[in-house]
Amino acid sequence: MVDTETTPTTPEAGRDFIRDIVQGDLESGRTQSVVTRFPPEPNGFLHLGHAKSICLNFGIARELGGACHLRFDDTNPVKEEQLFADSIQRDVKWLGFDWGEHLHYASDYFEQLYAWAEHLIQTGHAYVDDTAADAMRTLRGTLTEPGRNSPFRDRSVEENLGLFRRMRAGEYPNGTRVLRARIDMASGNMNLRDPVLYRILHAHHPRTGDAWCIYPTYDYAHGQSDAIEHITHSVCTLEFEDHRPLYDWLLDHLPVPSRPRQYEFARLNVSYTVLSKRHLTRLVTEKHVTGWDDPRMPTIAGIRRRGVPSVALREFIGRVGVARAYSTVDVAMLDSAIRDTLNPAAPRRMGVLRPLKLIIENYPEGQTETLEARNHPDNPDAGLRPITFGREIYVEQDDFMENPPKKFYRLSPGKEVRLRYAYFVTCREIVKDDAGNVVALRCTYDPASKGGNSPDGRKVQATLHWVAAADAVPAEVRLYSHLFNRPDPGADGDALADINPESLEVLSGCLVEPALLDAPIGEAVQFERTGYFALDQDSQPGRPVFNRTVGLRDTWAKVQASAKG
């Protein structure tokens, strides 16, 4: 197969403010090298938004000769599963990135994190609070009113230490006590109103098992994990912006081995889709899709199954850019990146999605011949392949109209067109069933036009793709369109209410040329004139199933649509 891993013409990633900051730090000597990290929580599959973060973090490390760690932020055992951690590693690798020796888990640092928590207690910067969750919420105040101190805020160091140790020892049930940082209950920043550092969770952890019954919160674990790994630039999305003061506060009050800095960028939003783990999880669990890797899903696994090469995804992310402005990227940009990547590389084949039989009356019955077709129109090196031609062939139903409008170039009564790489044919007669449906066309061909050109220089307006009845292979083709029927799903309420009921169309009577039987699973080929398709894992021997990766640009469809108004 053709190599789709070649570098696209435009650079995958350009300049952006994060890269400028890192570059500046390197030049000024603030850091000697760059170390970034991609820190997913293993509670779902990676999606386009993660792809942006992966390309940014691993991309920066690669470009500047640094390292990027893959760190699982596994601080909440009740939500995390090994299955997700496995899929995450597979997806990051598929995207083309390598963490080398640096596969880490926040849970690897539980012991150190615990020791530092005691340090905070000893220096008077943390205390054990017995306040119940709902009471704590009340005491925290509101966005406009300051919070009030917990009655347990001034316990002695000794008492706090004793209580915290007993929390660890498992003496208390879930929810009865937490460890809190002592900062400022009146802060305008809610994250600084004595944030919870540890909570009691008698839960089995995928990696640490039952060794712990208290678990650090994200806020407490993240920055310290960064420091342990000597991360120089901790890049995350905008919603963590007001966690940064807390991130810095903790680093300021702990004897950490390095001083990472956090930077935030705008998360990716894409029109006609949804990118929140909560919604994606619901799509899967409520069976709106067949799974996390359903080709309609914006997950990396779904996109891969659709037949999108990883270069195309990286190309898309590169085109999107990195900034701090809230934005929603048009899905058309993804489609465009996919086409631009596939067009120069994908082998061409012929497949008829909705077959219409064409009988060539002046072609000898029982006879077939072998013709040659190019595997790529712009690349002679892709070579030729043999295709069979015969008296009965199939063309696309859309390529015939009994009463065509003026701009219709394709087949219609009396009209001559070219069958790609074969002959000129002229439609002579329409065969209909009792209901009046067109079931076949009787045509004649011009034997002199073999290969697709007439010696007399005659021109035709259209070239049609086709397959020969003699050796066409039946196939199933799955056509996908947007999972949601509006660009901003959920804008009026529940996003799941905006699901497009027609996002999947299964065509079972398709006919494709036999060369397609050799296609490797997941690698897109172009069905001439219709789009890019990739063999699905559901294929059976002799019974291929194709996913449409993306359609070709179709100006005729556009003209028709605008004509209909």
Add this chain to the structure above:
RNA sequence: UGGGGCGUCGCCAAGCGGUAAGGCAACGGAUUUUGAUUCCGUCAUUCGGAGGUUCGAUCCCUCCCGCCCCAGCCA
């Protein structure tokens, strides 16, 4: 009405005081054995608005408007 951010073409996005890059989309036209591709061309007298500073402002200042995030013992 608290704190933190963001507003440059329909959608992304450069720009960092010297007179608005690029991509996607759209629209023309050329080439074409894919109505594809490729190619050429059009597409912001204007940077949320109003003032101000300056010889000069999208870039600096002031005020206003709009949008996003934060009140999990989620991340």
